[in-house]
Amino acid sequence: RKEVEQDPGPFNVPEGATVAFNCTYSNSASQSFFWYRQDCRKEPKLLMSVYSSGNEDGRFTAQLNRASQYISLLIRDSKLSDSATYLCVVGGGGGADGLTFGKGTHLIIQP
Amino acid sequence: GAGVSQTPSNKVTEKGKYVELRCDPISGHTALYWYRQSLGQGPEFLIYFQGTGAADDSGLPNDRFFAVRPEGSVSTLKIQRTERGDSAVYLCASSDPGRTDTQYFGPGTRLTVL
Numbered sequence: 001r002k003e004v005e006q007d008p009g010p011f012n013v014p015e016g017a018t019v020a021f022n023c024t025y026s027n028s029a030s031q032s033f034f035w036y037r038q039d040c041r042k043e044p045k046l047l048m049s050v051y052s053s054g055n056e057d058g059r060f061t062a063q064l065n066r067a068s069q070y071i072s073l074l075i076r077d078s079k080l081s082d083s084a085t086y087l088c089v090v091g092g093g094g095g096a097d098g099l100t101f102g103k104g105t106h107l108i109i110q111p
Numbered sequence: 112g113a114g115v116s117q118t119p120s121n122k123v124t125e126k127g128k129y130v131e132l133r134c135d136p137i138s139g140h141t142a143l144y145w146y147r148q149s150l151g152q153g154p155e156f157l158i159y160f161q162g163t164g165a166a167d168d169s170g171l172p173n174d175r176f177f178a179v180r181p182e183g184s185v186s187t188l189k190i191q192r193t194e195r196g197d198s199a200v201y202l203c204a205s206s207d208p209g210r211t212d213t214q215y216f217g218p219g220t221r222l223t224v225l
Contacts, residue, residue, distance in 0.1 A: 004153070032212045043202060043216035044154065087153050091212065098144060098170060099214060101153030 003027055004102035006088050012108045013078055021073045021105045023088030030100075032091035033064050035073050037084045038104065044087055047073075075107075083109045113137065115217035117203050123223045124193055132188045132220045136205030143186050144214060145178055146202040154202055160186060193224045 006023040013019045025033075033050040048055065050062040050071055061074040071088055085104040092098075116135045124130050136143050141162055146154035156170040163183045171177075175193075180186040190197055200221050204214040 008151075043218050045216065046213060049212065089153075098146075098156030098159050098167060099154075100156065101146075103151065103153050 003100045004088055004090055006102035006105050008103055008105060010106040010108050012110055014110050015078060015080055017078050018074065018076045019078055019107065020075075021086055021088075021107075023071050023102050023105075025069050025071070025088075025090045025100075027090065027092070027100070028069060030069075030090040030092060033071055034089040034091070034099070035060075035062055035071075036087040036089055036101070038087055039084050044101075047086070078109050080109050080111060083107055115203055115205055115215055117201075117217040117220050119220060120218065121221045121223075123225065125225050126193060126195060128193050128224075130190050130193060130222065132190075132201050132222070134186045134188070134203030134217060136184065136186070136203070137207075137215055139207070140205035140215075141183065141208045142206040142214075143180060144204040144206075145186070145188050146204065148200045148202055148219070150199075157188070190222075193222075195224050198222055198224045 004025045035047040036044040037047045038044045048057050048062050050064045052064050054063045059076045063072045085106050087104045088102040089099050118133045143160040145157040147157055148154040158165055158171055158178050159167040160180045163180055175191045178188045200219040202219045203217045206214045
């Protein structure tokens with residue numbers, strides 16, 4: 001069973017729309033949760049950490065549901081520059097260990 | 112400041128050859144990680160160093176893969192007897208000892224085994 005599962009998409013969304021991604025993780029001992037963004041042929045870059053209380057950074061909102069082992073990302077008022085692959089990521093206890101990545105969800109914002 | 116750097120950016124080799132991939136982490140970052148990303152997949156964890164020692168090498172696929180970090184800074188990932196299935200982007204990341212939950216990735220080395 002894949003440890004972090006995401007819908008690979010692609011999600012084709014008009015500019016200005018709101019789009020939501022979800023992922024599920026299998027390891028209930030996971031302690032840290034993130035969304036990374038990866039542009040084509042580039043390295044992953046941290047978009048935001050995810051907390052049970054939910055957190056927001058501008059147009060981006062992330063949410064964690066530990067009971068359901070489910071992580072979400074919401075992008076409001078999408079921009080053309082939001083087109084990328086969004087990677088759902090979980091880490092084990094202590095934070096200083098290898099991260100487990102999902103395959104990523106490919107988002108295409110259309111003008 | 113300077114980010115994580117990796118060399119070479121691209122490496123083409125023939126099946127059976129030996130390759131070395133280098134990672135130079137952000138200055139002061141004691142934790143260093145290697146990942147491998149195949150086409151259409153997310154990065155896959157290979158090995159984690161804390162200082163000079165490999166704290167977790169459980170992701171190395173087999174004994175053809177080995178990594179070192181002799182002085183606790185630069186790391187080298189070594190692959191012996193390369194196979195076509197080793198073709199991937201090899202990513203290195205480092206993290207600040209005070210913020211170990213955040214990993215900063217280098218641009219990767221694209222390895223192609225012919």
